Amino acid sequence: MLLKETQDQLLPTLKTYFGYDSFRAQQQQIVESVLLKKDNLVIMPTGGGKSICFQLPALLFEGLTLVISPLIALMKDQVDGLKANGIEADFFNSSQDSIEQEAIFEQIIQQKLKLLYVAPESLSLLQNILTEEHLSCVAIDEAHCISSWGHDFRPSYQQLGFLKQTLPNTPIIALTATADKATRADILEQLNIPKATQFIASFDRKNIELEVRPANDRMAQIIKFIRKQPNESGIIYCLSRKGTEQTAAKLKQNGINAAAYHAGLNFDERSKVQENFIYDQTKVVCATIAFGMGIDKSNVRWVIHYNMPKNIEGYYQEIGRCGRDGLKANALLFHSYADVIQLRKFMSGATNEEVQAAKLDRMKQFSEATACRRKILLSYFGELLAENCGNCDVCKNPPQFFNGTIIAQKALSVITRLKEKEAIGTVIDVLRGAHNATVLDKGYDKLKSHGVGSEISWRDWQQYLIQLMNQGYCEIAFHKNNALQLTEFSKKVLFQGEQVNLTKPTEFKEPIAAIKKSKTTRAAKPKKDTLFERLRKLRQEIAIAENIPAYLVFSDAALKEMERARPMSETDFLDISGVGQRKLEVYGEDFIAEIVSFSNEKIKTRKKKDTHKVTYQLYKEGLTIDEIAKKRNLKSTTIFSHLAKLYADGKDIDIYDFVTKEEVERVRKAKDELENPQALKPYFEHFNAEIEYFKIRLALTILDADG
Known part of the structure; x- marks a missing residue:
């Protein structure tokens, strides 16, 4: 005690x-x-x-x-x-x-x-x-x-x-x-x-959204993903040194601030990449798995696995490097069978090969799951989740099953006729009726099953075969050149008519709105003038001056809480989670001043935005235009512009008290004739100054409202 x-x-x-x-x-x-x-x-x-x-x-x-x-x-x-x-x-x-x-x-x-x-x-x-x-x-x-x-x-x-x-x-x-x-x-x-x-402790990091996608057009998907959050930090994990360099180079070609990190770099080079990332000078690091261990950078918003990790422990630790501040983060994993085969090669001959292979199988099961991914992830560490998480791709978009027995029979039949000696690629080629060198040299074009699945695309066949492997109807013989072989369950499908349920192959597609947006807006949008962005800018200035990473001044989570709570005194500032006595003493004055300044600006802006509402209140009280202008110390033309806006917003304004129907009709005709019908001056000149500016504005407002 x-x-x-x-x-x-x-x-x-x-x-x-x-x-x-x-x-x-x-x-x-x-x-x-x-x-x-x-x-x-x-x-x-x-x-x-x-x-x-x-x-x-x-x-x-x-x-x-x-x-x-x-x-x-x-x-x-x-x-x-x-x-x-x-x-x-x-x-x-x-x-x-x-x-x-x-x-x-x-x-x-x-x-x-x-x-x-x-x-x-x-x-x-x-x-x-x-x-x-x-x-x-x-x-x-x-x-x-x-x-x-x-x-x-x-x-x-x-x-x-x-x-x-x-x-x-x-x-x-x-x-x-x-x-x-x-x-x-x-x-x-x-x-x-x-x-x-x-x-x-609980292994559940609820703030990290888990997602797995097929490894089709990975780079295009990654570029789109990063462009959606261009100012955020992220890590892309690759299996090889070459992979990190190629990925970083492609990102740079697309205007993304990226760098490669791997054991082939010397100490100074690795330190420089890491330092630039920590200090927010590099936004994206493409790295082998060593990168990130022990780094407390709290504002990493996403982690992408370009290749599948070799075990769940590694995957879990690597995704844990994003969202350390508790704010929303994304973990995206690309999955392909080529990665599985490559990882099997890496572990071949290792003293604990059996253990590594079993761990890879669990990683594969996670990647190919059709049930809540977080449940699978947590159960690996002995933690059971009663409900689905609602924050993974499977929960958000549950797979739809269909009766795939005929597809399974076609696949297993071809594997049989190939005498269980060919890898997945050749099996698909025969199913689709290909006439490439391998098929022709081995005489596979003469097989009865050649082309039996020609109506299904190569990629779809790949995913169907993966599902059949996951359900135990066939397996990869890694020691026999990765040949696909039958299992004891295969006979039930081929000869006893056992039903096989499959899911439609998934191919990640951008929502139509997002595609249109990415085509029209290549560059990042200018940041909104929010208090969070102001505080983030102040934090960066302090970090540069003190030569420390920005997140060591305050985390994003602390800045978000400051934005919400708006502390304007030392006592209130100390109530923010992440603000200790020393940080209050060193940084408190600057941050409080920024919060006060921002709040004062917004009050002035809000008053300006609400000015037409004050006019409306006085109008409803029965005051004339001149009386309203005098009371508000504004010009009468400004009051008329307020009335135009109020009318356009659907407020109860007797607009024809200020402009006649004949004048509106004259403006309508002029609108069809003028080269620049958006500006007011061409109308004024067109009417030889017979209709005043404020009436032209009101007439145009009426015409716009009437469509």
């Missing part, structure tokens, strides 16, 4: 340094467990608030909290975020010179530093401080890297078991966003913390 004095410090510390008034689910219990010096394993989704679980205790411990993180390049981001919150933190790595390293040791000895980030490879350089005299806590971030069962295994993590032996009384907290049962058990065993308290 925590001392009451410590207990009472939790919420004030949370608000002062992190800006939050309350803990998220399980955070407080984890923080209390760490402060009680217990070992902990925390499984919490990306964006779920893992960092606070060790950063807040670090502020209350006397000594140093050592944070082990897998990538040197990502530590600066974490440390910058802490410093922006007024927390003394630093990172230690082999790229620093001896003077910098000595300065860090000095800070530790003087107990000025609260958190120190280090990669496992650099631990040997910290032997002098790996004692219980200096360390109060050890946090191991991305802990799944320790396990060969995990999806992102790193051998350097396997040495970390010595920490518990060296520091038996120091609490160890291991954290990760993704770990199945096998991986969790492995983490506990290898870190020598078998009795650690396990905290497994």
Whole structure:
């Protein structure tokens, strides 16, 4: 049980340094467990608030909290975020010179530093401080890297078991966003913390919309997707280095600010891409899977998988890099069987090939689902969802089934006649009656079933065969050149007339309105003058001045709340979630001034917009045009323009009190004769100044209203 004095410090510390008034689910219990010096394993989704679980205790411990993180390049981001919150933190790595390293040791000895980030490879350089005299806590971030069962295994993590032996009384907290049962058990065993308290938070990130599309014309679809939200940050994950470069190049050709990121780049090049992305100078990064781990960039609005990931853990962690601020985000996955075959090749011969293949199968099932995708995703991590999520493509557009028995019989018949020796492409060619080299050389054009499915397109056959595989009526023999083979269920369809239900092949199509819009408006629309955009601009100016990422000033979620709440005093500003004491002191004055300025402008604009309504009120009270003009200190011509608008809006105006029917008729005839019937001056000159401007305006209003 925590001392009451410590207990009472939790919420004030949370608000002062992190800006939050309350803990998220399980955070407080984890923080209390760490402060009680217990070992902990925390499984919490990306964006779920893992960092606070060790950063807040670090502020209350006397000594140093050592944070082990897998990538040197990502530590600066974490440390910058802490410093922006007024927390003394630093990172230690082999790229620093001896003077910098000595300065860090000095800070530790003087107990000025609260958190120190280090990669496992650099631990040997910290032997002098790996004692219980200096360390109060050890946090191991991305802990799944320790396990060969995990999806992102790193051998350097396997040495970390010595920490518990060296520091038996120091609490160890291991954290990760993704770990199945096998991986969790492995983490506990290898870190020598078998009795650690396990905290497994909900894996449900409700704000992320899940969508899977067939991999047809991927680039065209991606370009359209990005153009719909041109000012937002996003990540595109590709299987290969070449894929990242080609995708980035095509995006740049289409005017999209993109860059490639992969292991083939040197350290400086990778750091530059990452830095430009974090600082909002690059909007889109096309990357291999390493990119994004540990980055706290909260305003990534979407993640696209150009290729299918090799397992659900990887997919889940990668989509978790968008929408960390809790606002709406999109995860789009392109699925093709070519990706499945490629991934099978990658894992061939691996020591845990069987495990990898099983995980790939689960990923494939997710991609080809005809039921709520979030249910499948969460069930993989042992979390059951009672209701459909309503925020995935299957929920929003449920598939329509039909009796596809004849289609299935045709497909299985061709597989049989090909003696189960050909891959999916040749099977489709024979079904469609192709006369290409392969078909002719092997004499497949002579088969009885050649062309039996010629009325169905190549792409549709591809999707039907995938559905037949998913239902167990045929399978890919990966060890036999990916040949399609029959299963024990095939006979029931071929010889016993078992019914097979299929869904119509899906091909993503833009709504007609969106297509028209994209044709007419290639460039991004100018941003609306909203308070959110004003605050975002101010945030960017501050970020550039301080040389830190914009989201470290305030998250998009905090700006949205400022837009909604309009805080105009320090007390109100401090009520915004994400505003702590330091950020109030450093940024509060500028943001409050912007909010006050914007609000004053809008009040003036609103008064201007409502001016014709004031005129209408006075008109209904029976005042003459001259009386209204005098009372409002306006010209009578302005009052007439108000009346014209009011009449056009359907208000009860006796318009013929101010213009005669004969005058309206003269204007109507002139309208048909004049070259520029939109302007007033041509009418005035046409009538030799016999009809006044205000009457011409009123007459045109009447004619427009009458159609």
